[in-house]
Amino acid sequence: MLTNSMNRYGCISIGLHWIMALMIFILFGLGVYMVDLDYYDPWYHRGPHWHESIGVCLMVLLIFRFLWRLTNPLPQLNGQAWEKRLAIWVHRSHYFLMFLIVITGYLIPTAEGQGIKVFDWFTLPSLNPLFGIEKYNNDMVGNIHWAGAWSLIILVALHAAAALKHHFVDHDTTLTRMLICTPQKEKQP
Ligand code: HEM
Numbered sequence: 001m002l003t004n005s006m007n008r009y010g011c012i013s014i015g016l017h018w019i020m021a022l023m024i025f026i027l028f029g030l031g032v033y034m035v036d037l038d039y040y041d042p043w044y045h046r047g048p049h050w051h052e053s054i055g056v057c058l059m060v061l062l063i064f065r066f067l068w069r070l071t072n073p074l075p076q077l078n079g080q081a082w083e084k085r086l087a088i089w090v091h092r093s094h095y096f097l098m099f100l101i102v103i104t105g106y107l108i109p110t111a112e113g114q115g116i117k118v119f120d121w122f123t124l125p126s127l128n129p130l131f132g133i134e135k136y137n138n139d140m141v142g143n144i145h146w147a148g149a150w151s152l153i154i155l156v157a158l159h160a161a162a163a164l165k166h167h168f169v170d171h172d173t174t175l176t177r178m179l180i181c182t183p184q185k186e187k188q189p
């Protein structure tokens with residue numbers, strides 16, 4: 001029930017999928033909102049603090065999820081051959097973009113050598129003193145972060161539309177097996 005099998009996702013994969021999806025939507029909304037605030041707005045400091053703190057938690061979950069995925073069976077995809085090929089590449093792109101966003105996100109506030117204070121629990125140190133990477137172009141890293149975030153959200157919209165199409169048009173188990181983590185029988189064709 002916790003781990004994946006060849007025809008269903010386990011509770012861990014399902015839990016991680018939805019918790020991280022929620023975190024990504026919050027991070028995206030907060031990111032867009034906070035960059036336009038003026039200095040006297042109470043969220044001028046609070047916004048980035050929350051954005052960075054939730055972002056670091058996402059980074060930890062992402063590393064765990066990636067390892068979990070590598071060490072668990074991948075349920076067989078539903079649909080025609082081209083849909084399966086497309087889904088594989090979309091899922092890979094999700095991971096690529098999530099890693100790109102958290103890495104660039106980490107590099108932006110740590111460029112000057114200061115760490116990220118995560119919810120006042122602990123400080124994630126900057127890598128600068130270790131690798132001397134302070135010379136990178138922070139504007140470019142910010143642009144990659146922005147482009148990565150928008151690409152992910154657009155791709156996720158297509159991904160969600162595909163999931164709804166599987167559910168309402170094809171009437172297969174694609175969406176339900178990502179929602180419910182009890183052992184369920186596959187629908188016979
Ligand atoms: C470790 C994780 C993350 C950290 C440390 C982080 C940090 C930051 C920082 C410091 C900024 C301000 C950049 C600037 O002022 O130009 C920012 C902006 C932003 N972030 Fe993140 N972020 C993280 C993850 C994410 C994720 C997962 C998303 C959502 C997909 C996201 C979406 C955004 C957006 C949309 C902006 C606004 C970009 C703009 O309009 O310039 N971030 N982030």
Ligand code: HEM
Pocket residue numbers: 013017020021022024025069075076077078087091092094095156159160161163164174175176178
């Ligand atoms: C930021 C938001 C999202 C991200 C990053 C994301 C990412 C992923 C990834 C990487 C997978 C492959 C399985 C895995 O490795 O965990 C997956 C599967 C899936 N996602 Fe999402 N997802 C998001 C939001 C959504 C939404 C909003 C829906 C539905 C409305 C959805 C429905 C599904 C379904 C049904 C599967 C199973 C696909 C299959 O087995 O064929 N996802 N998602």
